[in-house]
Amino acid sequence: DWTEGQIAHRNGKRTITVSGDVLRTHRAADSFGPIRKNVEKLTIPEGIEIEYGGDYENQVENYTLMSYSLITSIGIIFIILLFQFRRVRMSLLVMSTMPLGLLGAVVGLIIVGNPFGFTAFAGIISLCGMVIRNGIIFIDYAESLRRDTNMSLFDVAFSAGKRRLRPIFLTSSAAAVGVIPMILSGSPLWSPMGTVICFGLMTSMLLGVFVQPAAYYLLVNSKKYREVI
Numbered sequence: 001d002w003t004e005g006q007i008a009h010r011n012g013k014r015t016i017t018v019s020g021d022v023l024r025t026h027r028a029a030d031s032f033g034p035i036r037k038n039v040e041k042l043t044i045p046e047g048i049e050i051e052y053g054g055d056y057e058n059q060v061e062n063y064t065l066m067s068y069s070l071i072t073s074i075g076i077i078f079i080i081l082l083f084q085f086r087r088v089r090m091s092l093l094v095m096s097t098m099p100l101g102l103l104g105a106v107v108g109l110i111i112v113g114n115p116f117g118f119t120a121f122a123g124i125i126s127l128c129g130m131v132i133r134n135g136i137i138f139i140d141y142a143e144s145l146r147r148d149t150n151m152s153l154f155d156v157a158f159s160a161g162k163r164r165l166r167p168i169f170l171t172s173s174a175a176a177v178g179v180i181p182m183i184l185s186g187s188p189l190w191s192p193m194g195t196v197i198c199f200g201l202m203t204s205m206l207l208g209v210f211v212q213p214a215a216y217y218l219l220v221n222s223k224k225y226r227e228v229i
Helices: 028-040 052-086 088-095 096-111 116-150 154-163 163-177 180-184 191-221 222-227
Strands: 008-010 013-015
Touching: 028 180, 052 088, 052 154, 088 096, 088 116, 088 191, 096 116, 096 191, 116 154, 116 163, 116 191, 154 163, 154 191, 163 180, 163 191, 180 191
Parallel strands: none
Antiparallel strands: 008 013
16 A cells, blocks of 8 residues: 655644646646645545645645735825825715625626636735825815805716726826737736736726716715705
C-alpha cells in the first residue's frame, strides 16, 4: 500500500495535504468549485476534517483585511462629505451612488466571465471613490441652484441632472475606457479589476442620472428635511 514517508502536523493535528496544479489556460477559482462539490459528496469517517488551502485560503485571508480597508475608506469618505455638505442625509444621498456601481461591477464580472478575486475586490475599493465624484458633481450644483435662484425644487433637480450630465459622462467614460486594455488582456490578475471599474462606472453613471435627481427631490421636499433647514 501507499504510505506516508513522515507524519506531518499542522496546528497540532496529523495532516495529509493533497495538492494539484492548474493548467495555464485555467484559473484556480474555476477549478476549485467542481473539486469542492465532489469532495463534499465523500463519506468522511469520524474524527477526520477537511480544510481547503492554496488560493482559496489566501483569498479568505486577504478578503478579511480588504473588508476592513473597504469599511475604513467608506467611513473616511462619509466624514469628508459631512464636512462638505454639513448634513447627514445629504452625505448619505451622495454615497447612494456606491450601490449603483456595485450592481454594474457584478453584472460586468458575469458578462466577461471573470471570477471575483483579490484584484476584483481591490477594484471595488477604487470604484467606491470614483462613483462618489459623480454624486458630488450633481449635488453641489443642485444645492447652488437652490440657494441662488428662485427655481422650484422640481426644476432644480431636473436642471442639475441635465446640466451635469455632460461632465459626469465625460469623467466616467474616460476612466472606463482607460481600463479596457486591462479587460482585453485576459489576465487573471488585472482583467477582473478592469471589469469592475469599467462596468461599475458606466452603470453608476447611467442609473445615477435618473436615480439621484429623483432622490434629491424627495429628500429636500420631505417635511423632516425642511424642519432641519
